[in-house]
Amino acid sequence: MLEDVARPLLSARTAGRAGRALLEAVGVRRAPERPTGPPLQRICADLRRLDSEMAQLLVSDPRTPALFHRLQAVSWAYDGALRDACSALGVPAPDHAPFGQTERLRTEAELTAAGLRW
Numbered sequence: 001m002l003e004d005v006a007r008p009l010l011s012a013r014t015a016g017r018a019g020r021a022l023l024e025a026v027g028v029r030r031a032p033e034r035p036t037g038p039p040l041q042r043i044c045a046d047l048r049r050l051d052s053e054m055a056q057l058l059v060s061d062p063r064t065p066a067l068f069h070r071l072q073a074v075s076w077a078y079d080g081a082l083r084d085a086c087s088a089l090g091v092p093a094p095d096h097a098p099f100g101q102t103e104r105l106r107t108e109a110e111l112t113a114a115g116l117r118w
Contacts, residue, residue: 040116043085047118050078082107089114 037043054074060067079099086093091110094103 037084037087040088043081044118046081050074050081085111085116
């Protein structure tokens with residue numbers, strides 16, 4: 001008899017569902033999910049830094065050691081930052097990496113049209 005009294009009326013799972021249903025019925029909504037990527041300010045700072053680094057490499061001495069590989073690495077990092085910015089703003093990004101020149105320019109234009117400045 002004591003076991004019947006001690007048994008809960010609702011399981012924890014059922015109580016959770018009932019609570020959520022009650023909250024939705026009275027107009028309380030769930031908090032929006034937090035973004036999973038880096039903050040937009042950091043993405044913009046990365047884009048500025050990588051853009052500056054690319055400009056410096058393009059005017060550097062052609063005899064600079066591993067210049068091609070440095071340019072390639074900065075370009076790929078820039079593409080990654082563009083992809084993060086697209087994800088943060090909901091702008092479609094090219095499916096493959098690295099971006100071609102045309103894809104990179106189109107992505108930059110779409111991000112600028114969405115209001116992003118870096």
